Amino acid sequence: MERGYWIKSKPIYTSLTWHEKATSHLVLATGIGGMAVLKLFQQMHPTQPVTVLYGKYGQIELDYSDTLKSIIQDDLHLYKFEEDLLKKLQVLLRDATMGLRIYVAGSEGFIWDVVAAAKPFGIQESEIMKEQVDTLARTVYCVHCKTITKYVTTNITCCNGCERMLFVRDHFSRNLGAYMGLMVDAESPGELPAIEEIYP
Amino acid sequence: MQLNFNDESFRDDYSYKNSPEAIKRFPFPFSEDHYMYSVNIEPHAKGAKGSVYEYTFDVDEHYVSECLDKSVTLEQDPGRYAALPHMMTAQWDFLELAMTAMANDYPEYFTLTKNGNVWTWKNRPLEIIDTFTFGDATTLPYEPFEYMGRQMQGDFVLLDQRDGTLYADAGIVTSQADWSLAFNTGMSWQEWHGPVPKVTELGVLDRALKYLLNLQVANPVRRLNWTMTINPRLDTSPENYPLWAIDRKKVNDETVGDLVNLRVELQTLFRLPRSNAIVFGIRCYLASLKDIATYPRWAKRLHRVQKDLHPDLIEYKGMTTYHRYVIDWLAQFDDGEVLEYGAHPE
Numbered sequence: 369m370e371r372g373y374w375i376k377s378k379p380i381y382t383s384l385t386w387h388e389k390a391t392s393h394l395v396l397a398t399g400i401g402g403m404a405v406l407k408l409f410q411q412m413h414p415t416q417p418v419t420v421l422y423g424k425y426g427q428i429e430l431d432y433s434d435t436l437k438s439i440i441q442d443d444l445h446l447y448k449f450e451e452d453l454l455k456k457l458q459v460l461l462r463d464a465t466m467g468l469r470i471y472v473a474g475s476e477g478f479i480w481d482v483v484a485a486a487k488p489f490g491i492q493e494s495e496i497m498k499e500q501v502d503t504l505a506r507t508v509y510c511v512h513c514k515t516i517t518k519y520v521t522t523n524i525t526c527c528n529g530c531e532r533m534l535f536v537r538d539h540f541s542r543n544l545g546a547y548m549g550l551m552v553d554a555e556s557p558g559e560l561p562a563i564e565e566i567y568p
Numbered sequence: 569m570q571l572n573f574n575d576e577s578f579r580d581d582y583s584y585k586n587s588p589e590a591i592k593r594f595p596f597p598f599s600e601d602h603y604m605y606s607v608n609i610e611p612h613a614k615g616a617k618g619s620v621y622e623y624t625f626d627v628d629e630h631y632v633s634e635c636l637d638k639s640v641t642l643e644q645d646p647g648r649y650a651a652l653p654h655m656m657t658a659q660w661d662f663l664e665l666a667m668t669a670m671a672n673d674y675p676e677y678f679t680l681t682k683n684g685n686v687w688t689w690k691n692r693p694l695e696i697i698d699t700f701t702f703g704d705a706t707t708l709p710y711e712p713f714e715y716m717g718r719q720m721q722g723d724f725v726l727l728d729q730r731d732g733t734l735y736a737d738a739g740i741v742t743s744q745a746d747w748s749l750a751f752n753t754g755m756s757w758q759e760w761h762g763p764v765p766k767v768t769e770l771g772v773l774d775r776a777l778k779y780l781l782n783l784q785v786a787n788p789v790r791r792l793n794w795t796m797t798i799n800p801r802l803d804t805s806p807e808n809y810p811l812w813a814i815d816r817k818k819v820n821d822e823t824v825g826d827l828v829n830l831r832v833e834l835q836t837l838f839r840l841p842r843s844n845a846i847v848f849g850i851r852c853y854l855a856s857l858k859d860i861a862t863y864p865r866w867a868k869r870l871h872r873v874q875k876d877l878h879p880d881l882i883e884y885k886g887m888t889t890y891h892r893y894v895i896d897w898l899a900q901f902d903d904g905e906v907l908e909y910g911a912h913p914e
Binding site for chain 2: 372373374375376377378494509511512514532537538539540541542543544548550551554555556557
């Protein structure tokens with residue numbers, strides 16, 4: 369395809385900024401996403417209540433916990449596991465009221481995990497402000513066996529389910545929170561293009 | 569009118585055949601020697617007797633075998649049917665539209681009897697008789713949209729209109745040109761057309777959307793779209809891509825006339841009265857290049873269209889591997905005669 373070809377289903381992420389007319393704010397971030405949270409508070413400390421859920425999972429991830437603790441006096445919760453963070457999110461959403469605004473900063477995988485967790489509460493993904501940080505790694509949906517493979521950094525990947533080699537397309541499903549993976553050598557079995565890391 | 573329904577297959581031994589009458593009424597999509605995307609939408613008005621536009625939903629000689637093929641595909645992959653929970657009103661709208669139109673247009677095949685909310689539906693070709701309560705999904709063997717979609721040729725998507733766009737929130741899709749319902753469910757208009765090259769620059773998508781957002785009940789519209797398929801295979805889904813992609817390598821100078829099919833989609837759009845959703849019907853017609861060459865006018869026209877087709881479209885339609893064989897084979901029919909405007913066969 370020529371230059372300028374753009375698959376419009378691929379999400380575009382922005383920088384987080386406060387919704388000034390919200391009645392309360394819920395901010396979720398992991399790792400280096402903590403910097404996006406700090407930038408939010410550089411903009412302003414809102415008058416409305418703010419809750420921050422921050423996850424720092426791995427050893428190598430940058431950790432902004434200490435800075436966040438000194439900046440955010442209201443309602444800061446720290447997590448070592450994404451599962452726990454998402455559980456807390458669902459507890460908070462159960463009692464959420466109109467006017468709550470949600471902000472997410474993290475890897476694309478984390479962003480869409482949050483979207484999926486919020487969906488049962490009637491929250492549309494378009495209502496959640498999203499900032500992608502850290503990695504371009506993709507979540508890939510195998511269109512053949514429907515298995516999801518996470519943290520894919522290469523143009524071609526092996527499906528966790530059926531073990532076919534999948535070409536990772538730009539086509540993205542917000543419903544599944546994943547890019548489409550399509551068998552790359554279906555026309556010519558065994559003929560694989562070079563595998564390259566293009567989503568580091 | 570009494571049709572003889574073909575006993576034929578769209579997979580394995582591919583015994584699908586077009587009768588001479590079916591070829592003659594094939595919705596050949598090229599009125600000019602050149603093709604590019606356009607907003608080629610027109611009213612879905614009653615067309616000439618015997619044409620594919622004669623009735624609201626065309627039922628042809630492939631009806632019984634096609635419905636059988638659909639049931640096989642759905643059994644192998646139930647994910648070919650999907651409906652988000654808020655689409656139930658639209659599902660009943662769809663059932664009513666389809667039953668009313670089919671019973672009205674083909675009384676020898678289909679009968680709808682209403683006794684208040686208790687309806688009886690008779691489908692003679694498929695040997696189905698069901699009595700159910702309109703509005704009560706528990707009285708049907710499937711959800712209403714799936715129930716009726718299984719008894720119709722082609723694919724259907726129900727589009728929900730909100731936030732100034734259309735969302736693909738339900739579908740029964742078993743004869744698609746390489747797009748996935750499971751992946752696309754819930755997508756907005758711009759998202760699901762995302763992979764189509766050229767249409768954004770041409771402004772086609774925005775104009776078509778604007779047009780459809782204003783679609784009125786009782787004024788349906790239609791357009792034709794096309795691609796090519798190896799073998800008369802209805803289920804060219806991405807799900808089963810590993811099964812059919814390899815057939816592209818079987819095309820050569822000897823096989824091209826039989827193997828390569830022109831695949832034409834008659835796309836129809838109807839506004840539904842209660843839900844305000846839109847039915848998007850995608851009916852697939854298949855004709856081999858040999859079928860097309862029955863009419864020299866079509867062979868010449870198809871040759872010219874393919875010869876200068878934009879490379880991005882060749883790639884997007886998955887024709888790169890075999891496209892040169894198509895052009896070479898069709899060239900034998902093209903004497904350079906000037907063809908007047910129109911897609912008619914003779």
